[in-house]
Amino acid sequence: MLRHLGERLNFTRKLGFRLGALLSVAVLPLGLISLIQNFNLVGSAERSVEIALLGRTTSAAAGERALLHSALGSADALGPAVLEVLDRPGVCADLMRNFIERSATYVSAGFVSMDGFSRCASSGDGSPIDLRKSSAFQEFAEDPGTLVTSVERGIVSGRSVVIVLQPLYRDRDLLGYVWLSLTYELLRSTHDISLGTEGARIITFNHRGDILTSDGGVARQYEDILPSNTDMLSLISRSETTFRARDNNGQNRVFTVVPVVPGLVYAIGSWSPKIASVGLFQASRLGAVTIPIALWLVSLGVAYFAVFRMVLRHITVLRGQMRRFAIGNRSEPPPVLNHAPAEIADVSQTFHNMARILIRDEEAMEEAVAEKTVLLKEVHHRVKNNLQLIASIINMQSRVIDDPDAKRVLRSVQDRVASLATIYRNLYQAEHLDSVEAGRLISDIINQMVNASSGHGGEMKVETEIQNLVLLPDQAVPLALMATEAVTNALKYSGTAPGQDEPWVRVRLTSPAPGKGLLEISNPVGQDRDTSESTGLGSQLIEAFATQLDGVVETGIDENVFTMRLEFGIDSGIPGVSADARNVVLTSAARDGARH
Numbered sequence: 001m002l003r004h005l006g007e008r009l010n011f012t013r014k015l016g017f018r019l020g021a022l023l024s025v026a027v028l029p030l031g032l033i034s035l036i037q038n039f040n041l042v043g044s045a046e047r048s049v050e051i052a053l054l055g056r057t058t059s060a061a062a063g064e065r066a067l068l069h070s071a072l073g074s075a076d077a078l079g080p081a082v083l084e085v086l087d088r089p090g091v092c093a094d095l096m097r098n099f100i101e102r103s104a105t106y107v108s109a110g111f112v113s114m115d116g117f118s119r120c121a122s123s124g125d126g127s128p129i130d131l132r133k134s135s136a137f138q139e140f141a142e143d144p145g146t147l148v149t150s151v152e153r154g155i156v157s158g159r160s161v162v163i164v165l166q167p168l169y170r171d172r173d174l175l176g177y178v179w180l181s182l183t184y185e186l187l188r189s190t191h192d193i194s195l196g197t198e199g200a201r202i203i204t205f206n207h208r209g210d211i212l213t214s215d216g217g218v219a220r221q222y223e224d225i226l227p228s229n230t231d232m233l234s235l236i237s238r239s240e241t242t243f244r245a246r247d248n249n250g251q252n253r254v255f256t257v258v259p260v261v262p263g264l265v266y267a268i269g270s271w272s273p274k275i276a277s278v279g280l281f282q283a284s285r286l287g288a289v290t291i292p293i294a295l296w297l298v299s300l301g302v303a304y305f306a307v308f309r310m311v312l313r314h315i316t317v318l319r320g321q322m323r324r325f326a327i328g329n330r331s332e333p334p335p336v337l338n339h340a341p342a343e344i345a346d347v348s349q350t351f352h353n354m355a356r357i358l359i360r361d362e363e364a365m366e367e368a369v370a371e372k373t374v375l376l377k378e379v380h381h382r383v384k385n386n387l388q389l390i391a392s393i394i395n396m397q398s399r400v401i402d403d404p405d406a407k408r409v410l411r412s413v414q415d416r417v418a419s420l421a422t423i424y425r426n427l428y429q430a431e432h433l434d435s436v437e438a439g440r441l442i443s444d445i446i447n448q449m450v451n452a453s454s455g456h457g458g459e460m461k462v463e464t465e466i467q468n469l470v471l472l473p474d475q476a477v478p479l480a481l482m483a484t485e486a487v488t489n490a491l492k493y494s495g496t497a498p499g500q501d502e503p504w505v506r507v508r509l510t511s512p513a514p515g516k517g518l519l520e521i522s523n524p525v526g527q528d529r530d531t532s533e534s535t536g537l538g539s540q541l542i543e544a545f546a547t548q549l550d551g552v553v554e555t556g557i558d559e560n561v562f563t564m565r566l567e568f569g570i571d572s573g574i575p576g577v578s579a580d581a582r583n584v585v586l587t588s589a590a591r592d593g594a595r596h
Contacts, residue, residue, distance in 0.1 A: 023299045031292030050242040057256040057269035060202045063190025065260045075166035075178045082111045089119035089126030096122040106180050108157040113176040123156050136163045148265050150212045160184040191215045201225045201270040209233040224249050225270040314340035330359050380427040387421035419445050419484040436476035439468035442483050461504040482545035485538045486564050490523040497524035497560040517570050522563040
């Protein structure tokens, strides 16, 4: 683990990194002093702006505060009078009507009993008015207590109003509540936004999180300027009364929360960044960071330019020469860097001499390898020709023999010799003599055997699923010979199974897992299967070839289908060395233990 960590941190040994680190340490004190001073200045200015915004929000909601305090006091004062005339609905309604006529502030007043009916309303004559479906009554019934809420259309007034509800008790019994209604326009008109506050908005809401008034005009316009994904109740419990957030339009704004009627009504001010001077503060922060960064970059640029001219550009050229030489560009030795400093020029001269010697030695080795490759291919070609000649002689001999048993034996020998010839043909045609494409080899052998069978009047359907496995010759030869014997037996003994029209043979060569190969040959077993002519030689050869492949042959019959199966390991050809270890990795800088 420590070794891998050291490799990841190897870039710290580069000259450019070390130079940058030294310069960073040199300018660090100046940068820290600049940052601290600027951030302290910006922080003080932000706190001053927050206090000013809180004061402006409180001032803007002062008119609404006065109206709501007056409404709560009036509702509380009407309570004793209502108790005296509660059993006389007509008198109570006249009382409320006279109160509204004498007041220019309220539009309706009345008393609602806990059953949801009002027999004492400023707009009635003592007849019961059903307020059970009123949102104000439902909120009060759910949680009785002093409440300030708003409705878009009041049942009594028929207008958008803000209703003040004050519970009415007789002794300890809750009888209902006294209400007073103020128009939405009256409360909104009291919002006092000072000059020079373009984009500022004031919204009031009650202690349950319901919006009461907004200076935006029509209803629902307030949603665009509220903080996104924020519950109104959470604003009451916030520790800071001034905060920055994005509104529902995605714009950055500054929000301030102040109590209008403590515990009942609150106001939230939504200020544009321009009013809150957020842009100025951001510019100040940017300047506090930009100045030391600019100083650092200028220092790095000057030092890097000087070092680059003397050292780094020559190292880059030399590294490029080494990389091109490592990936095979051996047309000529790389030129010597004569204009570089003496130390780098000496390294370049040494690399030039080494490259010239390697090019000479590699040319000699390539000539020797090419000569040996030609000779080995010629040997494989001659072996193939000799095997084909033997197969032809056996074929000629079988034609002059009348004994069927002798013909069958010679035919079996001829097939085996032809398979060997096919193997050696693939060997000398292969691009690399140390590997064989087993899939192509077995496909050629199967095609050869199927053509020979069809030439003797056989009607056989052959299905193949062959992957292109690359094997060593020591594995490819026994695998091909084993496939020859197994396919010969399948073609010989395949019958027509019940419910099928013709005999068939299925050959599969796959790799079920990395480093594993699977040869599977299947054929149906007919009811008229005759094994009296079997000598057992094919089975013995199959077992012998399986032993050479370090595998075990598995055979069985399932639903009138005979299957021979062999799973074997694929040899990489290099004991103790995995495929990953042979990969060549070119790096831009030498590492301890690296190989090229």
